[in-house]
Structure formats: structure tokens, C-alpha cells
Amino acid sequence: MTTVNLTRPIRTDSAAGRLFPWEAPYRTEEIATLTYNGANLFHITMGSGAATRLIGPALSSPGGATVDQLTPEKLVNRPATVVTCRPGEDGRITAALVADAFAEAGPAHGDAIVLATGWGDQPDRLDTDEYLLDGPHLDPEAATTLVELLAGNGSDLLLTDCGYLDRPGGEHARAEWTALQPWLRPTFPSDAARTYLEHYRPEKVRRDWAATIALTASIWTVVGLVGCAALDGRRIRLTLAPLPVQGVGEVPCTVVAQFVGDDGQPVTPVPLRGDPT
Incomplete structure (x- = not known):
């Protein structure tokens, strides 16, 4: 059995x-x-999109499910098909x-889907600006098609190595904020970032985040996987460990894949210790 950690590390030098x-x-x-004290303790701050992350309906819907509402059976030992696109x-x-990639992979009914583009398979670029700005992304029509394919397959979980589902920054934030010199766009919670977000209204968000909104409204989605090359052409088992933060629609998430043999068939995971439960 092979176990692969598909989680992008959280580092202070990351873009x-x-x-x-x-x-x-x-x-x-x-x-x-x-x-000095005999123990190392840290105060940690980060955004909800710091690295690999789980996104759910509450991201864009006031009544949508939050990440802490996912039950354990939705997170552990999930059979999944890798769709290379x-x-x-x-x-x-x-x-x-x-559509072509989905048809070629032929996922089993109810499988989680890993949409692998190859973008997370070069560790040296994971902390660069280019990793986030130049990554693969779904156009709105592709997102709508993917929702339909997932629904038709009885699949409620999508994972991908795309850093963002939409073109990062979209049309508005990319031109109005990211294109500025770094000293003109200090990070949140700066006054500049807060002021920009006051003017980043729903009409802009709906355009910049069209694919994200379309997918996460009904499909639990994990973005920012790494190392998916090890899974190419396989059927696997997945375990997700999101931070159980109450009341939010996006949190950092650890994702681990397991597979056995060259045929890629899923296996029953072996407990790390103790008796099976």
C-alpha cells in the first residue's frame, strides 16, 4: 500500500x-x-486560503453548509477516481x-473526483507568485459542465491541484489590486486591503469567482492539491482532515491518498495503531 500526502505545506515564504x-x-x-520557558509555543495567523483548502456552500450562500457540518463519513476513506485534464x-x-477527461476516466458512481492538471507536481514553484497567478483554471462553462457531470455521477466531492478554480484574481481584482506595485497593496488587514474590499462588491465577485460559486454551491471542493502525478490513472481512497472551524465556508485541509498495486484498486486502510473501529 502506498500513502501520499497531497497537501501543500503552509510556509511563511509562500506567495x-x-x-x-x-x-x-x-x-x-x-x-x-x-x-527561556522550557516549551515552544506560537501565535499563528493566516487566511482561510493559506494552502490546500476545503470550500463549501457557505462561501457564497448565507444559508449554505459550513465546513464544520461535514460528517466523518464524508471525510474518511472516500473512494475516488483521478481524472487527468x-x-x-x-x-x-x-x-x-x-467532458472528454471525465468520459475517458469513467469514474465509478458516487466516487469523489480528483481533477489533476499537473500544476501541483513541481515543488520548486509552489511558493512563487507564478504558482498562484498563472495556474490552470476553469472557465464558467467548464464549471457548469463539471457540476452536471458530478451530479449525474452521484459525486458530491471534487478535489483539484488548481490553486484557484477561477483565473486567479479574475478580471477586476487582478487589474485593480494585484497589478499594483507590492508597496501599494499591503496585505490584509491593512487599511488599503480593507478599503479595496469595501469596493469589491457582489457584481465584481460574481464575475471574478463565477466558477467557484457555480461549483461550491452544491459540491464540496478541495483546491490546491500537490503531488497528484503519483495518482495518475488510478482509483484511490482519500481521507480529508479540514480544520473544524465553526461557521465558515473555507478552511485549510489536509488530504491523504492511499492506493495499492499497479491496478489502482482501492484498499481498506490499515489503522496506524490500535484495533480497527
Whole structure:
């Protein structure tokens, strides 16, 4: 049996948290130290989109389910099919590409779907601006097609190695914020970021986040996977461990895949310790 961690590390030098006004950088501050206090304790701050993350309906719907409402059986030992979908030269994933990739993979009914583009398979670029800004993304029609395919397959969970589901920053935030010099766009919770977000109204969000809104309204979605090349062409088992933060629609999430043999058939996971439950 092979176990693969598909989670992007959370690091202080990551681009996540410094490019968009709704992000906050990952930071640690010592509360106590081993040398002085006999223990290392830290104050940690970060945005909900710091790395690999689970997104649910509450992201865009006031009455949508929050991440803490997911039951354990939705998170543990999920059978999944890997759907390999390479984007076009501009990074765009179209409806036709999604439909062809889905048909070729032939997922089993009810499987979670791992949409693998290859973007998370180069560790050296994961902390760069280009990893987030130039990554593959779904156009709105592709997102709608994917929702229909998932619903028809009885699938309620999508995972992908795309850093964002839409083109990062979309039309408005990319031009109005990210294109500025870094000293003109200090990270949240700066006054500048707060002021921009006061003017980043629903009409802009609906355009910049069209694919995200379409998918996460009904499909639990994990973005920012890494290392999916190890899963190519396989059927696997997935375990998700999101932070159980109450009342939010997006949180950092650990994702682990398991598979056995060359045929890619799922296996019953072996407990790390103790008796099976």
C-alpha cells in the first residue's frame, strides 16, 4: 500500500497571502521558547486560503453548509477516481476538455473526483507568485459542465491541484489590486486591503469567482492539491482532515491518498495503531 500526502505545506515564504486583498499571510510569533520557558509555543495567523483548502456552500450562500457540518463519513476513506485534464496554453480548462477527461476516466458512481492538471507536481514553484497567478483554471462553462457531470455521477466531492478554480484574481481584482506595485497593496488587514474590499462588491465577485460559486454551491471542493502525478490513472481512497472551524465556508485541509498495486484498486486502510473501529 502506498500513502501520499497531497497537501501543500503552509510556509511563511509562500506567495499565498501576499497577492490578493482577501488573503492574509501565514505568520508565526513566539509565545514561549524552549530556551527561556522550557516549551515552544506560537501565535499563528493566516487566511482561510493559506494552502490546500476545503470550500463549501457557505462561501457564497448565507444559508449554505459550513465546513464544520461535514460528517466523518464524508471525510474518511472516500473512494475516488483521478481524472487527468490538461489545460490549454492559456491555462484555461474548457467545458469540452472537462467532458472528454471525465468520459475517458469513467469514474465509478458516487466516487469523489480528483481533477489533476499537473500544476501541483513541481515543488520548486509552489511558493512563487507564478504558482498562484498563472495556474490552470476553469472557465464558467467548464464549471457548469463539471457540476452536471458530478451530479449525474452521484459525486458530491471534487478535489483539484488548481490553486484557484477561477483565473486567479479574475478580471477586476487582478487589474485593480494585484497589478499594483507590492508597496501599494499591503496585505490584509491593512487599511488599503480593507478599503479595496469595501469596493469589491457582489457584481465584481460574481464575475471574478463565477466558477467557484457555480461549483461550491452544491459540491464540496478541495483546491490546491500537490503531488497528484503519483495518482495518475488510478482509483484511490482519500481521507480529508479540514480544520473544524465553526461557521465558515473555507478552511485549510489536509488530504491523504492511499492506493495499492499497479491496478489502482482501492484498499481498506490499515489503522496506524490500535484495533480497527
